[in-house]
Amino acid sequence: MDLVFGWRSATLLTAAAVLVPLAFALLVTLRNRLANRTLALLILVLIGVFTPWLIGFAGFYDRWRWLTFLPVAVPLLVPAVLRFYVTALTTGALPPRWRWMLLPGLVEFAFQAVSFCLPLAAKDRWATAALPIAGPLFAFALVASFGWHVTASLRLLRRYRLSLNNAISDEGRFAARWLATALVTFAFLWSVWGVVLLWDWLWPLGYTGLMWLYLLIAAVALFLAIEGWRHATDPFPTLAMLEAAGQPTKAARDWSTQGRLWADQVAEAGWVRDPDLDITGLARRLGTNSGYLSRALNEGLGVNFSTFVNDLRCRFVVEAMEAGSSQDVLALALDAGFASKASFNRAFRAATGMTPSAYRARVSKAEKVRPSSATRRHTDRPPPTSGA
Template sequence: MVEGLTFGWRTAILVVAVAQIVAIAIGLLRTAQNRVANRLLAVLLFVLAGIVTPWMIGFAGFYDRWRWLTFVPVSITLAVAPLLYGYVHALVTGAEPPRMRWHLAPATAQLLFLAASFCLPLETKDAWSDRISPGYDRIVGAGTILGLLAYGLADRRMLRAYRTALAGQRSDDHRFAGRWLGRAIAATLVLLPVWAGYTVWDGVAPLGYTGLMGLYVAIAAFALYLAVEGWRHAALPFPTLDTLSVADPPPEPTRDWRAQGEAWAATVRAAGWQSDDALTIAGLARLLGTNTGYLSRALNEGLGMNFSTFVNRLRCESVAAALRDGAKGDLLDLALEAGFSSKASFNRAFRDAFGVAPSAYRRQHGAKAE
């Protein structure tokens, strides 16, 4: 034990979180798949760990023991929002956002300010801290909150476009970044009011070191969630937006797209092609002897649904038919045979198609309950 330091429960909580965050960030730097996205996520995790670090060491008494640590340039809060935006952009497009350095310009200015202040002589640094800290905290706090809000909304718009493109191209769209990124963005928007609330509260009635513990636990929990889920999805190959575009076919005003869509649906149903759990619109178009533009138009204009909904509806129909015939197998087994790759996606699609859960449908149609 170093004289003058106290390693209490607050430090212990933050040390455990930071150690795991940093370890996962190092691992992300070594992944080959989604390389750009994973590197941006790793940098974000290092930044979040850095934000927590002054409180982690402060609770232990480091600043009392070594006063020169004031302004140590590790808490770069203005980098959080643009780095998360960069990660989302890189996952759905395969590249970092254009002019990423400009997105990070405020964070760079913050880093340079802290580094310059850190290099001041101790006595000058103490006087500078007393003079500048209140204004600095307000400016940086407001910038961080506005950044989380603005970039969070931009992330949501990008995710919406990606989900739409995925659903128009793949029947296994639930496997990819949509759900994970949706949860990550939701977590950001949950953190936003917490961070804003503590910032306003501390500005009106200073909370002191211990009073801000809740905020830094929330930041550590957010970072740990991003780290664990980001690691789980690090090696999954995500289709990028440029691979999900469908060329529009030449206009055919006399063609009955509804009849064409129904005819193709009957062909797919009879052949059982929907049971391929990785079926894509390009693959189905080849099987039908058409192109993706015509198939997409028949589904969207003729049947009023995207490709994913179309295929999953046929899969649900095959499961429903099996249940009506008295199939006694486990519902998950029936779903997997029909082409679904997870119970969650099957349950959602079945409820959308028939208005009830699969187990309720089985009971209503006379099959033996599970």
């Protein structure tokens, strides 16, 4: 029987041709090395998941029947390796008991490998007897595994982002948003995958009917590989380092008064204009330690480090606008210490309740604008509670 590469096989083959070089590029990237290697492994596992459909629609199984049970598709490895990637990026290490997390995938691989080695006649009989039982069991295990690992990864990411906000002024520069997007994408894939598997169990969809699921898996793999490679060298401070830097001390002080004093000192000195400012560097300039500064901000002023710094930066932009500066809004933002337009827009809206362009338009109409509480709070009174 001749091999036929129709649109289904061609689409999946094209995806694999893009994914393999990206996986190799991640393997040789030195920064975030452990995380990038786990991402490369995840990409290869996803390629394996849709490979049976790639070769099946091309006629491989019809031409070479001994390929039945070819042990390349191991979906149960996907959730665990995804969690490895998130954990490696945020902590610099694999999760505790990571070997046990691989066990379901290894069991699935062993089932396929042993079945693949059977003689052809025995393999046909085994497929008829075993697949109706093993298929639903592996499908249920996959759905449960996805739920467990995605939930644990989201919990870890939330902890990481809170620690970033307590120690770093611009979370966007540390690609935490990329991780959140990746996890939301996999949560969507998990829901679709689970529904399709349940549907196929109750009302079999057939080989062609399941094709759309594997096209979605290939699309998610491409998104993950391309975006993961784009963020492969982004800085990712470890969770332990962030929590140590933002850990408040237990010394008894009037943190509200101390926070206002330091806020005034920081505003006057203009230190927040440094886009690389973090809590350790600011504490050093204030002549204190990061623990004291963290407590003054969290308990004394009711804000985290990111909100404190970005509100002061917004204050500088507002003052420049009200002074009649003709500079572009983005130029004002960069001069105030913001590293990107996106982070500036988010912070400005949170601080003033308006977009930068709307605020400038309001100023240009010569209306009498009272500074918002967000732009006055570091000189008049403590800031409102926000992400402490």
